[in-house]
Amino acid sequence: MRQPFVAGNWKMNGSRESAGRLLEDLVRNLSPGNREVAVCPPFVYLADAMRVLKGSEIALGAQNVSEEESGAFTGEVSATMLQDFDCAYVIVGHSERRALYGETDEVVARKFMAAVRTGLRPILCVGETLEQREEGITDKIIGEQLDAILGVAGVHAFKEAVVAYEPVWAIGTGQTASPDQAQAVHAMIRSRVAAADDTIAAGLRIVYGGSVKATNASELFAMEDIDGGLIGGASLDAESFLSICQSAESAGHQ
Template sequence: MRQPFVAGNWKMNGSRDDAGRLLEDLVQGLTPAAREVVVCPPYVYLADAARILKGSEIALGAQNVSEEESGAFTGEVAASMLQDFDCRYVIVGHSERRGLFGESNEIVARKFMAAARQGLRPILCVGETLEQREQDVTEQVIREQLDAVLEAAGVHAFVEAVVAYEPVWAIGTGQTASPEQAQAVHAMIRARVAEVDDTIAGKLRIVYGGSVKASNADELFAMPDIDGGLIGGASLDADSFLSICESAIPADGK
């Protein structure tokens, strides 16, 4: 059985004091259970987060990583640097990185590989815009995003990775794909990986990232191919995020 996975992507929000309070509340409030929980604060708070989370049930992740290992790349952060702060996960290919910063499928694939080389577990984001959904090219777009990584890194790189399906039209808009819509895309992603390796596909955790809230998490996480969530705005509120984490606990608790 795949272990459910919930990650909080704080994006560029909060202050040092806010981050410390939120982390303390999460550490104190999280119930130990058979699911994995990760928080991804801004780079500048990683050191504080590593200290507060040490020995807790919550793993640390970063929101982005350079495709380069080192060198004259002002403003970039290498995967090896994230390792220095006990990061276990890193988000690559988030729609905001693709859309606002022009990251291509090829750049995302290079970031995925850079993270994996350093032992970080990539959270690979894929998803379509509203225009692409209306043009009925969702599957084509997501296959291209997946294939860029499969071809560059190989299917075995997905053993430690997580894939996050995030319909761009549902991020920060309050709109959410219906559980059935989300399940259909998750099943398609798993089927695409299964074309290369059925065993890896069966074990691959695929999570949903599109305005997940405490009020809709139960319904979404009940779908057979939805293994948890990549949470944006709701991860900035301890009560909301903890409630979503509770929704990810398997019914048998195992």
């Protein structure tokens, strides 16, 4: 049984005060259940988040990581630094990093490896643009993104990883892939990993991200290969995020 996973990606939002209130609301109101929950605040709030989340059921994650271990890389944050703040997860390959900061599949693969080497669990984001979907090359694009990781890290690195399918055209737009559209891509991702190792693919958690809200989470999470969500805007509201976490309760799949 794959345990459902829900992570909040706060992106570059909030203040120290609002972040603290949100974290406290989540800790106070998240009931125990058969799902794993994580939050990924901006770097500058990780220390505060570590203190608030200590001893809670909510794991801490970061939104990015350097592929380098240390050195003259101004503005970068290494995987070992993230471990100092009890981070369990780190997002790599988010479409905004790929599109706005030029991160190639090769760069994402190096970041994935940097996380794995230090014991952080990567949340690997993959997805296609609207133009690529309309051209009918969704499987090709996502296959290339996965193959870049498989070629460098090998399939065994996916044992501790989470894959997040995020159609670029649905991120922050209010548009959402239909449950059937999302399921089709999730099944393709699992099949791609299964080609290397059936057992690892069967246990791999693949989550959906792309305008997931309290109103559509249950329908998405009910699909066979959708094991939860990577939540953007809705994770900034405690009530909405908690509702999405509740929807994940019944999303455990064999």
